[in-house]
Amino acid sequence: MLHLTHVLLLFSVSAKTLLAADFVDLVTFDKCGSDKTCGWSLENDPVMGGQSHSSWTVDPSSGVAHWVGEVKDVPSLKAPGFCWTKTSNYYLHPVFPDASPFTHLLMRVKSAEAYSAWKVSFAADTINPQFASFKADFSVATGDWTTVAIPWDNFSNKWSSTTGEPTKSCKDDSSVCPTTKNLRDIKQIGIWAEGKAGSFDIEILWIRAGNSTVQHATI
Ligand SMILES: *[C@@H]1O[C@H](CO)[C@@H](O)[C@H](O)[C@H]1NC(C)=O
Ligand SMILES: *[C@@H]1O[C@H](CO)[C@@H](O)[C@H](O)[C@H]1NC(C)=O
Numbered sequence: 001m002l003h004l005t006h007v008l009l010l011f012s013v014s015a016k017t018l019l020a021a022d023f024v025d026l027v028t029f030d031k032c033g034s035d036k037t038c039g040w041s042l043e044n045d046p047v048m049g050g051q052s053h054s055s056w057t058v059d060p061s062s063g064v065a066h067w068v069g070e071v072k073d074v075p076s077l078k079a080p081g082f083c084w085t086k087t088s089n090y091y092l093h094p095v096f097p098d099a100s101p102f103t104h105l106l107m108r109v110k111s112a113e114a115y116s117a118w119k120v121s122f123a124a125d126t127i128n129p130q131f132a133s134f135k136a137d138f139s140v141a142t143g144d145w146t147t148v149a150i151p152w153d154n155f156s157n158k159w160s161s162t163t164g165e166p167t168k169s170c171k172d173d174s175s176v177c178p179t180t181k182n183l184r185d186i187k188q189i190g191i192w193a194e195g196k197a198g199s200f201d202i203e204i205l206w207i208r209a210g211n212s213t214v215q216h217a218t219i
Helices: 004-020 180-184
Strands: 023-028 040-044 053-059 064-071 082-087 104-111 118-123 134-138 146-151 188-194 198-210
Touching: 040 053, 053 082, 064 082, 064 188, 104 118, 118 198, 134 146, 188 198
Parallel strands: none
Antiparallel strands: 023 198, 040 082, 053 064, 064 198, 082 188, 104 146, 104 198, 118 134, 118 188
């Protein structure tokens, strides 16, 4: 006879199976073989004598990407520059898995420096994947691994090219929000340290589309 604890066990196994289908992986770093960038590339203040710098390495055995650098003021602008890491080859990149059934971008990250000006972006259906990407702020406390969950309506594709801050927010103007089609057509994903001078040190385990934070906290 099936004991009650077995029934409960079966329930929790099937609940986990359901939860596992509750998100889609957009980026992982565990299948890149000897490619130490995992197909990502950096852009650190490319213009006007900017001095921000960073390095990006992927450890395929742990599946963790490690990005370390420093955002510095651009001397000619006397304002902070940026460091940007992103998936390469936007125009040739296969479309990422469909993010449109979900409500949030999720990132599993770990920060070792108190840096406060993080942004994440994705580009879709544009010929200008850098400046017409959808971008949102996020924050990460220093310490252990944590999951950041950013709702799609925190993203805007109208933002200042000097600060990265939205000039129109999706909550105020729906024309700058990602559409269902955009969420189906993502061809680039990037992370920015932008708009504030300072050192940063962040590790990234995965980037997903999903519906909430809680169920993702430990996986
Ligand atoms: C995620 O949220 C959307 C919008 O509320 C909903 O339509 C969808 O069914 C949810 N997906 C899952 C797997 O819960
Ligand atoms: C999303 O935006 C709101 C402000 O509109 C902000 O309070 C919230 O912290 C943002 N979410 C994340 C995860 O950064």
